Amino acid sequence: MCDDGAGADDDDMIEVTNLTKTYGTNTAVDDLSFTVRPGIVTGFLGPNGSGKSTTMRMILGLDRPTSGTATVNGRTLNRHGAPLTEIGALLEAKAVHPKRSARNHLNALALTNGIPARRVDEVLDIVGLTEVADKAAGQFSLGMGQRLGIASALLGNPATVMLVEPVNGLDPEGVLWIRHLLRDLAAEGRTVLVSSHLMSEMALTADHFVIIGRGRMIADVTAAELEAMAPEASVTVGSSDPQRLRQLLARDGVEVTSTGHGLLSVVGVDSAEIGRIAADHAIALSELSNHRSTLEETFMGLTADAVDYGARSLVTAEAA
Amino acid sequence: MTTTVHPEPTLTQTQSDNSRNEHPMTMTHAIAETETLPHPVETTTEPIRRSERDPGVGFGRLIHAEWFKFRTVRSNMLAVVGAGGAAVSLGMLFASLAETGEGPGRLANDGLSLSLGGFNLSQIIIAILGVAIVASEYQSGLIRSWFAAAPSRLQVLGAKVGVYTAVAFVSTAVAATVAFLAGQAVMPESIAMSLTDDGVIQALAGTAFYAACIGAIGVALGFLLRSTAAGAGVVVSTLLIAPLMVSLLPSSIGDPIADILPSNASAAVTGMGAVGQEVMSTGAGIAVLLGWVVASVTAAAVVVRRRDA
Numbered sequence: 352m353c354d355d356g357a358g359a360d361d362d363d364m365i366e367v368t369n370l371t372k373t374y375g376t377n378t379a380v381d382d383l384s385f386t387v388r389p390g391i392v393t394g395f396l397g398p399n400g401s402g403k404s405t406t407m408r409m410i411l412g413l414d415r416p417t418s419g420t421a422t423v424n425g426r427t428l429n430r431h432g433a434p435l436t437e438i439g440a441l442l443e444a445k446a447v448h449p450k451r452s453a454r455n456h457l458n459a460l461a462l463t464n465g466i467p468a469r470r471v472d473e474v475l476d477i478v479g480l481t482e483v484a485d486k487a488a489g490q491f492s493l494g495m496g497q498r499l500g501i502a503s504a505l506l507g508n509p510a511t512v513m514l515v516e517p518v519n520g521l522d523p524e525g526v527l528w529i530r531h532l533l534r535d536l537a538a539e540g541r542t543v544l545v546s547s548h549l550m551s552e553m554a555l556t557a558d559h560f561v562i563i564g565r566g567r568m569i570a571d572v573t574a575a576e577l578e579a580m581a582p583e584a585s586v587t588v589g590s591s592d593p594q595r596l597r598q599l600l601a602r603d604g605v606e607v608t609s610t611g612h613g614l615l616s617v618v619g620v621d622s623a624e625i626g627r628i629a630a631d632h633a634i635a636l637s638e639l640s641n642h643r644s645t646l647e648e649t650f651m652g653l654t655a656d657a658v659d660y661g662a663r664s665l666v667t668a669e670a671a
Numbered sequence: 672m673t674t675t676v677h678p679e680p681t682l683t684q685t686q687s688d689n690s691r692n693e694h695p696m697t698m699t700h701a702i703a704e705t706e707t708l709p710h711p712v713e714t715t716t717e718p719i720r721r722s723e724r725d726p727g728v729g730f731g732r733l734i735h736a737e738w739f740k741f742r743t744v745r746s747n748m749l750a751v752v753g754a755g756g757a758a759v760s761l762g763m764l765f766a767s768l769a770e771t772g773e774g775p776g777r778l779a780n781d782g783l784s785l786s787l788g789g790f791n792l793s794q795i796i797i798a799i800l801g802v803a804i805v806a807s808e809y810q811s812g813l814i815r816s817w818f819a820a821a822p823s824r825l826q827v828l829g830a831k832v833g834v835y836t837a838v839a840f841v842s843t844a845v846a847a848t849v850a851f852l853a854g855q856a857v858m859p860e861s862i863a864m865s866l867t868d869d870g871v872i873q874a875l876a877g878t879a880f881y882a883a884c885i886g887a888i889g890v891a892l893g894f895l896l897r898s899t900a901a902g903a904g905v906v907v908s909t910l911l912i913a914p915l916m917v918s919l920l921p922s923s924i925g926d927p928i929a930d931i932l933p934s935n936a937s938a939a940v941t942g943m944g945a946v947g948q949e950v951m952s953t954g955a956g957i958a959v960l961l962g963w964v965v966a967s968v969t970a971a972a973v974v975v976r977r978r979d980a
Contacts, residue, residue, distance in 0.1 A: 408980075411815075411818075412819070412822050413815055413818055413819060413979060414979040414980070415979060428819070428822055429822035429823070431727070431822075432726060433727035433728060434728070434819060434820055434821070435819075438819075440816075442815055442819075443812045443815075445811065445812075446812030446813050446816050447811060448807060448808070448811060448813060449811070450744045450745065451740070451743050452743070455739070455740075455743040458743075459743070460736075460816065462732060462735050462739055463728055463732055463733060463817075463820045463821045464727065464728055464732075464820060465728075465732060503816060
């Protein structure tokens, strides 16, 4: 390399091209194409069973694509001499022998790629496991297991980092730590891909979003673009006479829906106008609140059709 | 509130006059927020490294890493020492009981086979441990991290087979020698033998060779079945139950089957058969055992390459 080993390259990225994976008649990943760029945190989102994990396993060369390619820093992973120095991945917490110490787990991985032993001490320090490094990993809590997984992802000081559900099982301090870690890794010029089914968490860290459902691309957008996709703001109205108010509000461009318990959700009229109409007709209001969609609701809206394992709301179930 | 003091990155002083160490991105905001964080968020002390300068993953490194993994789980070492210890103790027990005057039991011809009788047990332990070191990695998910670090699955398979075969061979060779010497020491002098007697070296080497073969087969079964329980079932069925079942068959059917069972080949390579047992030649025994090793490792290689990890 002309840059003599230092710094990130322009081709330090993950490129997924027409990636497809089928199991019998079931298509887990369906013609997916996207690029994960360096210097930013990319959130990889989708409901459970949407194909996130299968995609990430194909990026790591663990699952063979039915068609299409997934490359890391310009090549498929098996074409790299020392894969750990190209991409570090956390696939599942506690993917360790329960009787082996955390330090020896990392030492064993380091030996495969010729990574110096002092780097093991460094990553243990980064994730805060130095004090328990010589304990058997089987005694670790889920959160400590996640930290150990992150330590192994950082072991090769890779230009690309890929983490599956990294905040799973972490306490609030740990969640905060992960947020900063992800931002710092991106700020150092690394390519960072983080999968999650928790939009609320990703909204705080990701600059770019790849959202899939049932294996297909739903959105490949920046954070700003995702915000712009939010549904129109609505107003929730509680009143003494919801049926009459509903008639009064009904006109072109206004959408009124009943959300149960006498509440109305109104789109197309602002709260001041609703208050005025109610006052003019002597309807007492018990609630009048503006509601702007969160990224989470935008995400839910985008993926609503792609949820494999939908559950019915208890309220709806009781009413039925 | 305590502040964490970070050691300055070692490159700071030399950075200006050594442009190759310059890294465009620094960790400025991380340091500023250290106070509120449970742990320092400094991620690296060196620039992102490129792999071109290092030969990367190779078979030698995988051998080293597999041996490291094996010896850093205490229960593995205990199982190996336990298998040897059990064989030595049982051999001594059999040897000392030979003094009752009834003579050795049906399965032993002499002081040699008496003192090595305990290996019937330890070989089962060796085979099951071979299954377990692989199956446990499938069960925990470690195998996926491992394949992501070392994408050549055939090299990973080869390293595991190689390391464990060597462990089985060396540990069994030592244990067999100790068992032989200890056994002779406690048995009646009338049947005791010495290391230089005919067949003794072949018996010791054959016992170690047999252990190495079933160790390799155990590792292959671990890749094929990915479950310690299933693998242990196959090991016990093949090594212990199959010979009994075959002996229930008419000899025209049973004998050819018995000839290809690992247990009978064991009698051939060690030169120690039961009283009245017809044993094939040493060469044929070696061929049968190697045939099992090649078949099971080849099957594992095909499966591990094809299958999603």
